[in-house]
Amino acid sequence: MNLKELYQEIILEHGKNPRNLRKTEGFNKDAKGNNPLCGDNVHVYLKLNGQRIVEDASFEGSGCAISMASASIMTDLIKGKNEHEAKEIVEDFLGMIKENPDLKSENLNEDEKTKLMCLSGVKQYPMRVKCATLSWHTLVSAFDEKQEEVKTEN
Amino acid sequence: MNINHIKKEFPIFDEKIQNNDLVYLDSANSSQKPKVVVDRINEFYTKQFSNVGRSVHYLAVAATNLYENTRTSVQRYINAKDQNEIVFTKGATEALNLVANTLGQNFFREGDEILITELEHHSNYVPWHFLRKSKNIKINFAEINEAGEITLEEIEKKITPNTKLIAITHLSNVTGAILPVKEITDLAHSKGIIVVVDGCQGAPHLKLDVQDLDCDFYAISCHKMYGPTGLGVLYGKKKWLEELPPYQGGGGMINEVNKDSISYGDLPNKYEAGTMATAQVIAFDYSIKFLESIGIDNIMKHEAELVEYGQELLKKNNSVKLIGNPRNKGGVLSFTLEGVHPHDIATILDEDGVAIRAGHHCCQILHDKLNIPASARASVGIYNTKDDLDQLNESINNCKKIFNIE
Numbered sequence A: 001m002n003l004k005e006l007y008q009e010i011i012l013e014h015g016k017n018p019r020n021l022r023k024t025e026g027f028n029k030d031a032k033g034n035n036p037l038c039g040d041n042v043h044v045y046l047k048l049n050g051q052r053i054v055e056d057a058s059f060e061g062s063g064c065a066i067s068m069a070s071a072s073i074m075t076d077l078i079k080g081k082n083e084h085e086a087k088e089i090v091e092d093f094l095g096m097i098k099e100n101p102d103l104k105s106e107n108l109n110e111d112e113k114t115k116l117m118c119l120s121g122v123k124q125y126p127m128r129v130k131c132a133t134l135s136w137h138t139l140v141s142a143f144d145e146k147q148e149e150v151k152t153e154n
Numbered sequence B: 001m002n003i004n005h006i007k008k009e010f011p012i013f014d015e016k017i018q019n020n021d022l023v024y025l026d027s028a029n030s031s032q033k034p035k036v037v038v039d040r041i042n043e044f045y046t047k048q049f050s051n052v053g054r055s056v057h058y059l060a061v062a063a064t065n066l067y068e069n070t071r072t073s074v075q076r077y078i079n080a081k082d083q084n085e086i087v088f089t090k091g092a093t094e095a096l097n098l099v100a101n102t103l104g105q106n107f108f109r110e111g112d113e114i115l116i117t118e119l120e121h122h123s124n125y126v127p128w129h130f131l132r133k134s135k136n137i138k139i140n141f142a143e144i145n146e147a148g149e150i151t152l153e154e155i156e157k158k159i160t161p162n163t164k165l166i167a168i169t170h171l172s173n174v175t176g177a178i179l180p181v182k183e184i185t186d187l188a189h190s191k192g193i194i195v196v197v198d199g200c201q202g203a204p205h206l207k208l209d210v211q212d213l214d215c216d217f218y219a220i221s222c223h224k225m226y227g228p229t230g231l232g233v234l235y236g237k238k239k240w241l242e243e244l245p246p247y248q249g250g251g252g253m254i255n256e257v258n259k260d261s262i263s264y265g266d267l268p269n270k271y272e273a274g275t276m277a278t279a280q281v282i283a284f285d286y287s288i289k290f291l292e293s294i295g296i297d298n299i300m301k302h303e304a305e306l307v308e309y310g311q312e313l314l315k316k317n318n319s320v321k322l323i324g325n326p327r328n329k330g331g332v333l334s335f336t337l338e339g340v341h342p343h344d345i346a347t348i349l350d351e352d353g354v355a356i357r358a359g360h361h362c363c364q365i366l367h368d369k370l371n372i373p374a375s376a377r378a379s380v381g382i383y384n385t386k387d388d389l390d391q392l393n394e395s396i397n398n399c400k401k402i403f404n405i406e
């Protein structure tokens, strides 16, 4: 176990000053996520254009440093990507958090991969994995216009 | 009382937890188990096992006697008048559901009101909510004061002519406030109101005398009392348990079963349908005897010293904010740390072997009221020492370091 790996500078910084912590004006997709056990909640907003490219992504909510940093990095990184690319990135991220040693997506540049890999420290903390993944599941739910709130498994 | 001797009775403290000595500060959630209790379960299964109350063979009779011995011990421990006032359940949650469900069948009418408090655990709210839905009754909330207490005056203020029942915690699992149960019961009974007490945090830490408290029901969680999981106790005044209908139907709770009619068994069988948590009940006898051997007065004194010490320590730690400051407080220290989410605190403390709880502790109403999504909670038991609280404080300082907080 390594706390330093979990709480890297970049996580602490994003956790403290989350990017896109607001509500996108004129959003056309949104979804809510909730972690009933911890009381964490997130609301993801997307503005897609006609080509289903993410023009803006934002979120509201509260949670631990890991969940805030994860939502912050995620919303930053999917801007400019189309729905297909964004979903592929989600798959890749969830795969990495669960088992894969690294990220494979061709839709991510090296800089983006490095940023996301900062969240890989949660792998060693099974109870915290859902903190990192909640906003990502909620993002997919927003794309798919799911009405139900996303709930992380207990 | 020598804590080091007591601690030695708990095998878990011989273990290294991720290479650390365990600093267990999560007893409000569930307590650790003394060796006598663990061994008792093993001994029962290996040497004495039989189902209880059904067969006439030697083992069945012996097991039944052991099972009933625990009932007698519980009766003695809480000073109930009659041992038939002790019903075993699967936990305090089931005990509270039993009361809400059976009272709900005939007792409540549309427009009746139940008074609970903002301190209640979900298990002393949700069962009443079921009745709100099915019986169209109203639930009112007594509010906490600045100190995180519920006062008698507040209860009095919230009682209306329609109040039929008051359900309160004995000791808050978040603020640690000890409620004036006896006074509340006096007041309630003067108006014909039933009182149900969630005694989960009371039973392991306070001297109990249900006849003196005079409440109508008292729910106990055995796994918080240095006992096995899967077991709870419902104390109910005999007149209620006799009057109310059964909760679950099945074997063991019946008297006569015919194709067109069924009569129910006498107390306490009436409420113990099916095969119960036999081994747990039998082992729980040893938990009670263990507590009695230390003496509840000694336990209360020890835990009061710990809380006082912990409170002072955390008060001095800037950026730590304690939740509630009740005059009459049990062994619970809930807090927030400016700039660090409770989950992050719990993970960082865990790295030092300090086990606490983070979240809303099944008290979402209270956290909403306090306007915080979650809190961190350190809670003590008989095995804790001041060293444990020093380690807690030190690990909190480590959190601050990691998060660059002064």
Ligand SMILES: Cc1ncc(COP(=O)(O)O)c(C=O)c1O
Binding pocket: B028, B029, B090, B091, B092, B093, B094, B121, B123, B124, B169, B172, B173, B198, B200, B201, B220, B221, B222, B223, B231, B232, B362
């Ligand atoms: C105040 C309070 N009430 C009820 C419960 C539920 O008890 P049990 O686990 O026995 O169902 C708990 C334990 O989590 C509690 O702390």
